[in-house]
Amino acid sequence: MHPKSRELFERAKASLLAGVPMNWMVRWAGPYPIFAAEGRGAYVTDVDGNRYLDFCLGDTGSMFGHSPSRVVDVLRDQIARGITMMLPTEDSVWVGEELARRFGLPYWQVAMTATDANRFAIRLAREVTRRRKILVYNGCYHGTVDEALVDLEKGRTLARKGNIGPPVDPKLTTKVIEFNHVRALEAALRPRDVAAVLAEPAMTNRGIILPEVGYHDALRRITRKYGTLLIIDETHTICCGPGGYTAAYGLEPDMVTLGKPIGSGVPAAAFGISRGVSERILKKIKLDTTDESGIGGTLSGNALAVAAMRATLQHVITQAAFDHMMPLAERFEAGVARVIRDHGLSWHVIRLGVRVEYRFMPTPPRNGGEAAAAKDPELDRLVHLYALNRGILLTPFHNMALIAPDTSESDVDYHTKVLDDFARELID
Numbered sequence: 001m002h003p004k005s006r007e008l009f010e011r012a013k014a015s016l017l018a019g020v021p022m023n024w025m026v027r028w029a030g031p032y033p034i035f036a037a038e039g040r041g042a043y044v045t046d047v048d049g050n051r052y053l054d055f056c057l058g059d060t061g062s063m064f065g066h067s068p069s070r071v072v073d074v075l076r077d078q079i080a081r082g083i084t085m086m087l088p089t090e091d092s093v094w095v096g097e098e099l100a101r102r103f104g105l106p107y108w109q110v111a112m113t114a115t116d117a118n119r120f121a122i123r124l125a126r127e128v129t130r131r132r133k134i135l136v137y138n139g140c141y142h143g144t145v146d147e148a149l150v151d152l153e154k155g156r157t158l159a160r161k162g163n164i165g166p167p168v169d170p171k172l173t174t175k176v177i178e179f180n181h182v183r184a185l186e187a188a189l190r191p192r193d194v195a196a197v198l199a200e201p202a203m204t205n206r207g208i209i210l211p212e213v214g215y216h217d218a219l220r221r222i223t224r225k226y227g228t229l230l231i232i233d234e235t236h237t238i239c240c241g242p243g244g245y246t247a248a249y250g251l252e253p254d255m256v257t258l259g260k261p262i263g264s265g266v267p268a269a270a271f272g273i274s275r276g277v278s279e280r281i282l283k284k285i286k287l288d289t290t291d292e293s294g295i296g297g298t299l300s301g302n303a304l305a306v307a308a309m310r311a312t313l314q315h316v317i318t319q320a321a322f323d324h325m326m327p328l329a330e331r332f333e334a335g336v337a338r339v340i341r342d343h344g345l346s347w348h349v350i351r352l353g354v355r356v357e358y359r360f361m362p363t364p365p366r367n368g369g370e371a372a373a374a375k376d377p378e379l380d381r382l383v384h385l386y387a388l389n390r391g392i393l394l395t396p397f398h399n400m401a402l403i404a405p406d407t408s409e410s411d412v413d414y415h416t417k418v419l420d421d422f423a424r425e426l427i428d
Contacts, residue, residue: 001050002050003048005032027396028396034050037049039054040066041066041406042404042408053393053415055393056395056396059397060236061261062264062404065316065406066265068316070315071308079304081303083302084303086302089306091306091310092306095313096108102242102243103243105274106273108271108272109273110268111296112268113143113267113269114143115259116300117259117271118145118231121196122147124295125195129229131193131194132172132193134173134197135198136176137178137367138152138367139206140198140199140205143259149163157175178367179367180209180366182215185197185222189225192226194226194228196228196255197223197230200236201249204352204400206368207359207399208351210364216251230253231255233257234257235261242318255277257269257270257272258270258272262309262313263308263309264316270309316405325354328354329351335419336356337349340423342423350364355401358419359371360374387422392414
């Protein structure tokens with residue numbers, strides 16, 4: 001069904017490393033990736049004309065649907081008026097005000113990617129605290145931030161397997177602990193050498209790992225006790241509502257980082273700063289060396305990206321959208337749970353807002369170490385291939401599905417049927 005995709009992949013090997021524009025694109029099921037021709041709403045069409053129900057949605061980049069019409073109209077107009085002028089626009093003011101309203105942090109800066117936003121937040125934290133180290137959770141992912149590409153192995157901080165060319169020994173920059181482990185958190189922060197904890201409020205990289213009751217209260221109390229800043233990465237967890245997990249559960253971080261979905265797929269990101277942090281850093285921003293501070297880039301805050309952010313926040317990432325998506329996510333979760341129950345499988349399904357995940361283990365993991373130990377790469381690959389051959393795209397790195405505003409009940413029910421067929425064939 002994919003002759004043109006195969007032909008393009010073979011051709012691409014002569015000019016693109018590994019035959020793809022970014023190496024992780026080879027992770028899709030099958031001997032070569034399908035090549036996309038078009039994405040609209042909750043569907044993707046490939047170069048061979050095959051149409052797919054898309055639950056991957058750009059691994060959150062198009063979480064609210066491919067090419068939302070209101071955003072497309074704005075971008076078409078902005079492109080005609082200028083893409084980047086190295087000057088602020090009125091849209092940037094609107095975006096700053098709206099992000100402050102949603103997340104409760106008064107000051108914002110715009111970046112190109114969540115990686116940049118996290119990297120810049122870490123720099124600010126080090127400047128403010130005069131400390132060197134960052135604390136992250138085992139199994140985390142915060143883009144290509146060097147400090148976060150680490151693993152915890154027998155109590156040691158190591159460069160993550162597959163991390164290409166780590167610049168320094170991660171023990172010099174990073175402490176790693178398991179999620180949901182309060183005593184380990186306090187022990188790591190007690191020496192007062194950690195500038196910031198960088199954390200997703202619920203982990204998503206090794207599948208969804210929810211915080212246990214009271215964990216976030218403990219995290220905020222302990223970071224404040226030892227003078228450590230708290231950076232919450234909402235890039236994936238904005239699936240919980242228009243203000244992400246932070247607003248939905250009343251968190252009080254010192255900084256918030258955002259990326260991917262807030263520009264409807266146009267490269268754009270932002271990071272919010274508390275009043276206390278901003279007061280301690282503002283003098284540095286006013287210095288003549290601001291352009292060489294390690295924060296920002298020539299295209300950061302460009303007119304096109306900021307226009308995309310405004311249109312997305314105004315018309316796409318809305319409460320009305322979540323009112324439609326949440327019941328569908330619940331329906332998706334219930335359908336998967338029914339398949340697991342009907343076939344007597346030792347699997348589980350878990351939901352975080354409009355993000356749903358099913359895993360081939362009986363109970364949800366408490367942390368990244370437990371999640372990694374239970375991973376079944378062959379079964380993961382098999383279910384992805386089975387779904388792809390029946391017109392469904394799941395996130396290639398794990399069995400994660402996102403519900404978009406354009407997703408319908410029939411879309412959700414079709415996935416349930418395909419998974420039910422898969423389970424029956426697997427058992428037989």
